[in-house]
Amino acid sequence: MKTLKGTPISSGIAIGSVFVKKIDTKAIEFTKADNxxxxxxxxxxxxxxxxxxxxxxxxxxxxxxxxxxxxxxxxxxxxxxxxxxxxxxxxxxxxxxxxxxxxxxxxxxxxxxxxxxxxxxxxxxxxxxxxxxxxxxxxxxxGNDSKDSFRFKQPVIVVADDLAPSDTAQMDPEFVLGIINETGGPTSHAAIIARMLGIPFVVCPDITSRVQMGQMLAFDGETGNIELEVTEQVHKEYEARQDAFRFKKGQLEQLRGTKAITVDGYEVALAGNIGAPQDADKVLQQDGSSIGLFRTEFLYMNRDTAPDEEEQFKAYKEVALKMEGNPVIIRTLDIGGDKEVNYLEIKKEDNPFLGYRAIRLCLDRISFWKVQLRALLRASKFGNIHIMYPMIVSMEELYQAKRILEEVKTELRNEGIEFKEAIPVGMMMETPAAALMADVFAQEVDFFSIGTNDLIQYTMAVDRMNGKVAHLYSQYDPAVLRFVKKIVESAHQNGIPAGICGEAAADEKLLPVWVGLGVDELSMSPVSILNTRGRIQGLIKSDCEELVTKILALKTSAEVEEYLKRV
CATH class of the missing domain: 1.10.274.10 (PtsI, HPr-binding domain)
Structure with a gap:
């Protein structure tokens, strides 16, 4: 049996004949133009x-x-x-x-x-x-723009080297049993469309060189396992997995309208992360209770000028109205670091993640930031908007940010413009400095949201894009989990909620830890909401609290992950 390990993107089981699709590698050559x-x-x-x-x-x-x-x-x-x-x-x-x-x-x-x-x-x-x-x-x-590349007359598994979103959109789930692509990730539009269409999807580099047109193949979109030799035994095993997957999917659909409440009555709010107003539809479609993170930087990127107040107001208002009174946590501009915006003319830095970014940029360019704050406050009257500051590391920064918000409120009052006076204001907890001062910060804000992606990066001093040290980047590291514990405890001691909005929020192995720590909200990719709800409904909080005690006594991330696998 030959088994490859790919990256699971869209769940489901596929068994069928391979159709290989490779992009035209004909080189585009430079030609001198006479005209x-x-x-x-x-x-x-x-x-x-x-x-x-x-x-x-x-x-x-x-x-x-x-x-x-x-x-x-x-x-x-x-x-x-x-x-x-x-x-x-x-x-x-x-x-x-x-x-x-x-x-x-x-x-x-x-x-x-x-x-x-x-x-x-x-x-x-x-x-x-x-x-x-x-x-x-x-x-x-x-002259080679055929529209029928992915129109099939019989069921196939598409194996491609560089699948585009428009390619996936052409696919009929009746004839496309599954997709294996050499590139991409869970947030690619090709992957999003595949999930919407219910097509299993796995990413596996160099897969096109390992298979042939017409070859029988089977794969699991949940584990990423790809079987290159489909024996009778493998075929039966994967048919059984298909039946189990369909049964599980049916069970998840029955969770719509229910809440993420443990067996002993502890409720966790499940929210969605979005990057654009239209993404709110995905949260609602997946039965999410709220928006836990609206990344506003995407409104500023891939354009020549910054969005003006009116454009931003319309975007924030649209999301607020769609969520019909449910919380919408909007993170103020988190630009810089890895997110470049040419019109801001930010100088290149040796260490951009430690440099001029996020709240630091906004506090330096106050008039520029006030445009966003005005738009947010104006939109607050149309729903339950919460404002959240990114990458606060000192009390001085928080005081200054709050002072500027009050100035904008005063300006709007003087102009006779309505807004929600008591709009909740919170902060991202994503640095060791913020975590260590959590008890002090909790006295000054209305909520915490733990950004695990950056908290891990800064706690472990690891650039996760650097292959030489990426192995040190782990959400299971005891140092990271101890910081999360301190943040949640500090929040609750001061009567405010603490949520998690990083990728670790939907990690199935960590869900018992989050429940045991008393996390109030988990915000994630919308497609993970129903599955997370089902998992939480099977947990017992008192058991999870005992688990946390044992986990925090472990010394390495490997020990933590291995222990959680057995839970």
């Missing part, structure tokens, strides 16, 4: 046709799947109309006197490199969207 005006016109003609094609996909998705699924391609249309993208291609044609194909490739590669270098997974995955729209234009220019 740059004609090359720019070729670019615009192909771009306009690309827009028509994507609009077609958008309308089809809107009619057959729904608004949430279609929103991905609405974003692609915006990218195709993006001023920076268009001007960059035109400028490259003009300055290099090159063919349109070379200019598009150059700009595509530049944008992709920028996004893939980001630490934030959501933003890294946007590189695939840039590839998708650019490659669509290039296919049109080459």
């Amino acid at each position: 740059t005006i004609e090359e720019k016109q070729r670019f615009h003609n192909s771009r306009n046709l690309a827009i028509e094609q994507v609009e077609g996909i958008y309308k089809e998705m809107l009619q057959t799947k729904g608004k949430e699924e279609a929103a991905i391609f609405e974003a692609h249309i915006e990218m195709l109309n993006d001023v920076e993208f268009i001007s960059s291609v035109e400028s490259t044609i003009e300055t290099s006197a090159c063919n349109a194909e070379w200019a598009i490739k150059t700009v595509r590669d530049s944008f992709v490199e920028l996004f893939e270098a980001l630490d934030d997974e959501y933003m890294r995955e946007r590189a695939m969207d840039i590839k998708d729209i650019s490659n669509r234009i290039l296919k049109i220019l080459s």
Whole structure:
């Protein structure tokens, strides 16, 4: 038996014949353009046709799947109309006197490199969207823009080297049993569409070189296991897994309308993380109770100028209205570090994660930040908005941030503009400094939200993108768990709630730990909400508290993880 281990992206079991799809590797060559005006016109003609094609996909998705699924391609249309993208291609044609194909490739590669270098997974995955729209234009220019690449007449497992969101959108779940792609992650749009369509999805590098067209294959979208030799025994085993998966899925659907309450009555609020107003639909679709983290930096990125007050107000108001009075925690601008915004003209730094970023930038550019605070306060009258400050490390920073918010409130009152006077204000707990001073900070804010991604990074002094030290980055490390314990205890001693909004919030092995520590809210990718609810409903808080005592006595992350596997 030959088994490969891939990264699970979309759950489900697939057994079937392989269809291999590889991108055209024909190199795009530089050609000297005799007439740059004609090359720019070729670019615009192909771009306009690309827009028509994507609009077609958008309308089809809107009619057959729904608004949430279609929103991905609405974003692609915006990218195709993006001023920076268009001007960059035109400028490259003009300055290099090159063919349109070379200019598009150059700009595509530049944008992709920028996004893939980001630490934030959501933003890294946007590189695939840039590839998708650019490659669509290039296919049109080459005359090779077939729309039926993924229309099948018999069921297959698609094995691809670089699957685009528009490729996935063409797929019919009746004929696409599963997808194995060489690139991507759980927040890629291709993965999101696969989950929406209920298609199992696994990422496995170099998979196209290990399989052949028509080969029988089986894989598990929950574990990432891929069976390259499907014997009779393997076939029976995977059929049994399919039945078990369908049964579990049916059970999860029955959890809609229920709450995440342990056997002995302890309730944990389950919220969703979002990066754009339309993402709130995903939280509601997955029966989330609230928005635990709205990352507002995505409103500022991939554009030439900052969003003005009115644009931001409309975005925040839209989410507040959609959530109908349920809490919406909106994190103020967390830019810098791995998130570059050219128009802010932030100088390159040797250690950007320790530098001019997040609240530090906002407190330095007060008039710029006040635009966001005004928009947030104005939107507060339309729902239950909470304001959250990122990366506070000192009491001086918190005092200054609160002082600026009060100044904005005074300005709005003087202008006769309504807002929610008692809007809750909280802070991210994501540094050792914040954790150690949690008892003091808790006296000054209305809630804590623990950002485990950064808390782990700063506690362990690890750049998780650095392969040499990435093994030290672990949410199971006792130091990290002890910090979480201190933060939660400090919050409760001062009568405020403490939630977790990092990736560890939905870690099944850690859920008993979070319950045992008394965490009030877990905010996660919307697709994890129902599964997390089911897991919590099977826990007993008193047992979880005993587990925490044992876990915190362990000395290494490996010991902690191994112990939790046995729970």
